[in-house]
Amino acid sequence: MIEFDAASYSYTGGELLSKMSLTITPGAFYFITGPSGSGKTTFLKMCYGALLPNSGKLQIFGRDLRKMTRDDIALMRRNIGVIHQECQFIDHLNVTTNILLPLSVSGQEKLNDNLNLKELLTWVGLKGRSGALPPELSGGERQRAALARAVINSPEIILADEPTGNVDWEMSQRLLQLLIELNKMGKTVLLASHDLSLIRLAKSHVQARVLRIANKRITLAGADL
Amino acid sequence: MTEVFHLLTGLFSQDSQRDRVVPPTGFAANLTLFTSSVMGFLMVFALALSLAAARLADHWSDALARSATLKIAAPSEQLDHQVEKALAILKTTPGIEQASVLDLNEKRRLLEPWLGSDVPIELLSLPALIDILEDEKGFDSENLRLRLFADVPGGVLDDHTRWRRPLVIAAGRLSALGLFSILLMTGASAAMITLAARAAMSANTQVISVLRLIGATDAYIASAFVRRFSLRALSGAALGSIIAAGLVHFVNGKEDKLSILTGIGFEGLEWLWPIFIPLLIGIVAFFATHRAAKKVLGTLG
Missing domain, CATH: 3.30.70 (Alpha-Beta Plaits)
Incomplete structure (x- = not known):
């Protein structure tokens, strides 16, 4: 699904991730942990083609990222849902329109029966906020709206970068629960977080693998990859 | 060519969300509307002047071509x-x-x-x-x-060539000047709309990054901006043209159609010409925005 083969990434300041080799398997739930600045966000950005490795190889859905055009990457992203800590929306469009936007972008018809959209809004707990504009939403509501937008196209992979960073514990649990539900539906989930209690909670519900990024290397829960 | 086809299909797409992603207000929006209105207004006047001068040239040419005067002193x-x-x-x-x-x-x-x-x-x-x-x-x-x-x-034959030709040439030049003005205004419109489109895209990098995050291709993003700016330019130019056509009709003297001052206006089927002005500006906006979008999206990487 996503395959890193000795892939490295460097900023102008120096190498951040060095010779990563790992395969993200379909249907798995991954936690990405590590100290601030270790490269968790960079790793996730590479997973959806926002950043290209400087060396090595990265394949997403079997295609070499470096050989893909900008439009190829855009088309690939329709199969990957992304949630950022500081999730961005189109601020002059209401929550519903923002959530439906991936359908419009991928040329699909709007959700024909409103029931599906209502179900989705109910699932993320935004049923009463569908007409609100993004700047009117709280941190937790924004994260849930981003989650709804990320899953509306039914992507195969969900990437969440510190989605609980700006919300309280109760909301963190709620978001995690939603991601676990998605994983149980067969979606591959990669969740970057440094919140160990959240990881412990997730492990009690789902078979989660923990990837740790430190010292430019990525390792699997105590063992070298 | 394929890109233009995609943009055209995007322009006439039923997908109303496509241009809704571009904020409906702002400096660039107002600049486009204002510029296209003013250009539409001026172009209709230039067109009226050009057509009036052409009519005058034809009239002078026809009326004097078959006549001569013999003066006997x-x-x-x-x-x-x-x-x-x-x-x-x-x-x-x-x-x-x-x-x-x-x-x-x-x-x-x-x-x-x-x-x-x-x-x-x-x-x-x-x-x-x-x-x-x-x-x-x-x-x-x-x-x-x-x-x-x-x-x-004592006879001096005047076949009017001596003074007819410069008049006809002058009227012809005035007509050409009017058309040249339209050409210049078309170029100025293209420049202003390009500027506005680039400003709008630079001011809306968040919109572009959101669209890219959810899998929008460059063609989709460009078509959103192209659609918004083309339709805005079209409506602005239509407004300007309607006002100008109304004024031309109002100021057009009924007494002497063969004077350049009182004859500025349209006659008969010539009234169809102002319809093409908003279309021209709309087409110019389409290509100007397309070019600007392509450049900005390339820069953003």
């Missing part, structure tokens, strides 16, 4: 004799349909704009004037001059 005792001789020559000249001597009243009407209506012109020593109307084939003016030189020494 001679001592009064010889004048009638020379007039008779001239008429006789004119009657036998191929290409002349009619030749008639202007009477006193006709001369008075000719001089009225300069001398007024109450001047006793019968007391003035005026030359005799013979109005010549050519037939379809026309006459050989050089040959006629030679014949008149021999028998009518």
Whole structure:
């Protein structure tokens, strides 16, 4: 699904991730942990083609990222849902329109029966906020709206970068629960977080693998990859 | 070509969300609307001026092309004799349909704009004037001059070429100037709309990054901006054109259509021309925004 083969990434300041080799398997739930600045966000950005490795190889859905055009990457992203800590929306469009936007972008018809959209809004707990504009939403509501937008196209992979960073514990649990539900539906989930209690909670519900990024290397829960 | 096709399909797409992603207000939006309105307004006026000048050129050309004047200035005792001789020559000249001597009243009407209506012109020593109307084939003016030189020494043939040509040329140039102005305004519109589109895209990098995050291709993003700016330019130009057409209709003098000042306007089917102005600006906006979008999206990487 996503395959890193000795892939490295460097900023102008120096190498951040060095010779990563790992395969993200379909249907798995991954936690990405590590100290601030270790490269968790960079790793996730590479997973959806926002950043290209400087060396090595990265394949997403079997295609070499470096050989893909900008439009190829855009088309690939329709199969990957992304949630950022500081999730961005189109601020002059209401929550519903923002959530439906991936359908419009991928040329699909709007959700024909409103029931599906209502179900989705109910699932993320935004049923009463569908007409609100993004700047009117709280941190937790924004994260849930981003989650709804990320899953509306039914992507195969969900990437969440510190989605609980700006919300309280109760909301963190709620978001995690939603991601676990998605994983149980067969979606591959990669969740970057440094919140160990959240990881412990997730492990009690789902078979989660923990990837740790430190010292430019990525390792699997105590063992070298 | 394929890109333009995608943009065109995007422009007429049922997908209303496509251009809704571009904020409906802001500096760039207002600039586009204002610029296209003003340009539409000015273009309609330039078009009206150009068409009026072209009409005038045609009229002068047609009206004077088949006429000539023979002026005979001679001592009064010889004048009638020379007039008779001239008429006789004119009657036998191929290409002349009619030749008639202007009477006193006709001369008075000719001089009225300069001398007024109450001047006793019968007391003035005026030359005799013979109005010549050519037939379809026309006459050989050089040959006629030679014949008149021999028998009518006081005669001067004026086939109006001398002053007709500069007038027709001037009117033609004025008409071309009007069309050139439209060309310049089209270029200025393209430049302003490009500027506005680039400013809008630079101000909306968040929109672009959100769209890219959810899998929008460059063609989709470009078409959103192209659609928004083309339709805005089209509506602005339509507004400007309607106002200008209304004003042209209002100021268009009914009394003398053959004056450049009072004849500015459209006649008959010419009223269809202003419809093309908003379309022209819309097309210009389409390509200008497309170019700007392509450049900005390339820069953003």
